[in-house]
Amino acid sequence: MSVARKIPATVVTGFLGAGKTTLIRHLMEQANGRRIALVINEFGDLGMDREILTGCGVQGCDGEETNIVELANGCICCTVADEFLPTMEKLVMGANPPDAIVIETSGLALPKPLVKAFQWPEIRSRVTVDGVVTVVDAHAVAGGRFADDPDAVQAQREADAALDHDNPLEEVFEDQLACADMVILNKADLLDEAGMDVLEQDLRARLRPGVKLVPAAFGKVEPAVLLGLDAAAEDDLDVRPSHHDTEDDHDHDDFDSFVVEFGPVDDLDAFEARLHAAIAGHDILRVKGFLDVPGKAARHLVQAVGPRIDRWYDRPWKPEEHRRSHLVVIGLHGLDEAAVAEAIRSGLTAPAA
Structure with missing residues (x-):
């Protein structure tokens, strides 16, 4: 008897604003009839990535079929048993399972606990991690956005010995690379x-031997490059180190x-200027919305990621859709929500009822 082929699952991870959703959107545009199921995880109060994908205008990611599943009740690596495993079982045990599965983690997720979940008997016999x-x-990392400054850390220690100088952003970034x-x-x-040469040298020092570096712009990477890595990542977790290997989960506090x-926003240029000021004034990591x-x-x-803001018209408002302006804001713990909201809303009307 022939052994049934396992469904390949690709885990797409990466820090906030790196371009995961753009990459997946391009992948869907180039699917060429391949039935790809998308599992999307969002950190925060509003699932924005699904909205971006369903607005792409590509057949198969219009949200009307069952190939987009959103997990919005917590970070995917912390809700594996409650949400992820039941979702995977439903996808692969159905009468018409997908040809491939693409899982987009939140920018704050650790990929290793998710890959480990593929060892569970419920899905191990049906699905394999084709690759992480x-x-x-590239531009942000080359600019040292996640790199520690030893001199600055030492100065902080001398100024206030009670400060905790662990860098959670750097740990998440390193775990995603590892x-x-x-x-x-x-x-x-x-x-x-x-600049690319310097960046590649820095990253290769953090990566396992054999990991490929692929330059891209606007997330345009051919499906033949992304899919079919045949890594079976769930079988070699020991060579994928994590800062959190000794922990049951990690803390998003x-x-x-x-x-x-x-x-409504009448003056887009003035709004962008206010958003720039809010991001700089409050060290906001990520902003996305409509x-x-x-x-x-x-x-x-x-x-927006850091000081860079991109914006464009993505799709028409639907006839039954309530037109509204709303942004998800993500930053380090202690972000002053009231002050950030006031800075963004300055000069604008209150939300429509």
């Missing part, structure tokens, strides 16, 4: 050749996330 793909914001089978250097177009809602622009039939998508 870590998406890196688990990778492939690293996508997204936004590589923002670096020159010399290091980060805060909230939604800011407001009314704006209601009067006189425009389409909603306006906003994506």
Whole structure:
């Protein structure tokens, strides 16, 4: 008797704003009839990545079929038993299982606990981790966004011995690299050749031997590159080290996330200037959401990581859809929600009822 082929699952991980959703959107555009199920995990109060994907206009990711599953009740690596495993069982045990599964983790997730879940008997016989793909914001990492400054840390220690100097952002980033089978250097177009060489040397020192580095712009990577890695990552967890190997789970209390809602935005340039000021003034890590622009039939998508803001009209508002402006804001614990909301809403009307 022939052995049934396991469904390959690709785990797409990467820090906030690296371009995971853009990568997956491009993958769906190039699926060429392959039935790919998407499992999306979002850290925060509002599942924005699903909205971005369902607005892509590509057949098969319009949200009307059952191939997009959103897990929005907590970080996927902390809710494996409660949410992830039942979802996987439902996908693979159905009468018409997908050809492949792509799992997008939140930017704050540790990939290793998720990969470990594929050892559970309920799914091990039906699914394998084809590969862990870590998406890196090449420009941000080259600029040292997640790199510790030893001199600055020492100065802080001398100034206040009670401070905790652990860097949760660096730990998450290193865990995502350590688990990778492939690293996508997204936004590589923002670096020159010399900058890319330095970045690749730095990353190779953190990666396991044999892990491939693939430069990309706007998440455009061919499916033949991303899929079919045949890594069976669930079988070699011992060579994928984590800062949290001795812990049952990890603590997301290091980060805060909230939604800011407001009314229509008439002046996009003025709004972007206020958002820049809010990000700089409060050290916001990530902003994403949609704006209601009067006189425009389409909603306006906003994506920001650090000081960089991208925005565009992504799809028309649906006839039954309530037009509203709302942003998800993510930052380190202690972010002043009221002050951030006031900075973003300044000069705008209150949210429509």
